[in-house]
Amino acid sequence: MKHAILITAYKDIESLIDLIDTMGDSFNFYIHLDRKRKLNSSTLNQIKNVEVSNTYNVNWGGLNHFRAILELSERALKNNENVFFHLITAEDYPIKNSKYILDMDTAQSYLHYFPFPKMTWDKNGGSDRYNYFHLYDVFDAKTKIGSRVIYLFILIQKCLKIKRKALPFSKMYGGSTYWSLSRQLLNFTTQQVDNNLLARLKYTFCAEEYIFHSILLNSPLTHKITNSNLRYIDWHSKRGSDPAFLDETDFDILKNSNAIFARKIKKSPNSKLLKLLKHHIGILKK
Numbered sequence: 001m002k003h004a005i006l007i008t009a010y011k012d013i014e015s016l017i018d019l020i021d022t023m024g025d026s027f028n029f030y031i032h033l034d035r036k037r038k039l040n041s042s043t044l045n046q047i048k049n050v051e052v053s054n055t056y057n058v059n060w061g062g063l064n065h066f067r068a069i070l071e072l073s074e075r076a077l078k079n080n081e082n083v084f085f086h087l088i089t090a091e092d093y094p095i096k097n098s099k100y101i102l103d104m105d106t107a108q109s110y111l112h113y114f115p116f117p118k119m120t121w122d123k124n125g126g127s128d129r130y131n132y133f134h135l136y137d138v139f140d141a142k143t144k145i146g147s148r149v150i151y152l153f154i155l156i157q158k159c160l161k162i163k164r165k166a167l168p169f170s171k172m173y174g175g176s177t178y179w180s181l182s183r184q185l186l187n188f189t190t191q192q193v194d195n196n197l198l199a200r201l202k203y204t205f206c207a208e209e210y211i212f213h214s215i216l217l218n219s220p221l222t223h224k225i226t227n228s229n230l231r232y233i234d235w236h237s238k239r240g241s242d243p244a245f246l247d248e249t250d251f252d253i254l255k256n257s258n259a260i261f262a263r264k265i266k267k268s269p270n271s272k273l274l275k276l277l278k279h280h281i282g283i284l285k286k
Helices: 013-023 064-076 099-102 144-161 183-192 195-200 210-219 249-254 273-280
Strands: 003-011 027-033 050-053 082-089 093-094 181-183 231-233 259-265
Touching: 003 013, 003 064, 013 027, 013 093, 027 064, 050 064, 064 082, 064 183, 064 195, 082 183, 082 259, 093 273, 181 183, 183 210, 231 249, 249 273
Parallel strands: 003 027, 003 082, 027 050, 231 259
Antiparallel strands: 082 181, 093 259
């Protein structure tokens, strides 16, 4: 029996290969590479426990990121030897050794969640994400022009008092995109995402931050969910990114954390933090 590692990536094939080598053959890797980046995946394709796809052009905030996650989930579920599933990014890295991760209780699942409204998400508590049409799949929000067009389109809808049809959940929940789920819970979730729901989600914002959560927290399986994503993420210091890029000054916190992955790390060959983590999980000898 193995764990499946699901990864959405848009750069740095070498770091993906290093991550795969670090975690080892007891894991199967399912990787979606952003199609618009035109990355050369030939080296990845030669690794026996790796499957690679590049189905979608992924813009930050757009539905294609959710579609890529859904595709990875469905592909990983087809392999019956996968008993547990971890969604990460290419900028994540394990902070526990492989044995620790493989010994986890696979009857329990780990998903960070909270009920809406969550006022820190938007002034309507998160509902703006699915009550209005967002153009993140059409325009790049990381550009000045793209972000302006997206903002103005929302403003026009609010001025005209246009609202979309409600999502089919009695209660909405949101939380972290990244999770560790049992086969039972991931299979249940993917079966709920039919073509009707996908059509309703078109032009919503960051669906990966509330659809899995709303499906599972409105299900009879809530007792099998621990409210944690088991990721160490720094949302406060703002070092170079949001969340922050971690460095060697975070090592003591990471090694004492109950998390299994750290997010996010610049994986340069001379990264001091990566070297410390590899010593910590037994990949490098001191």
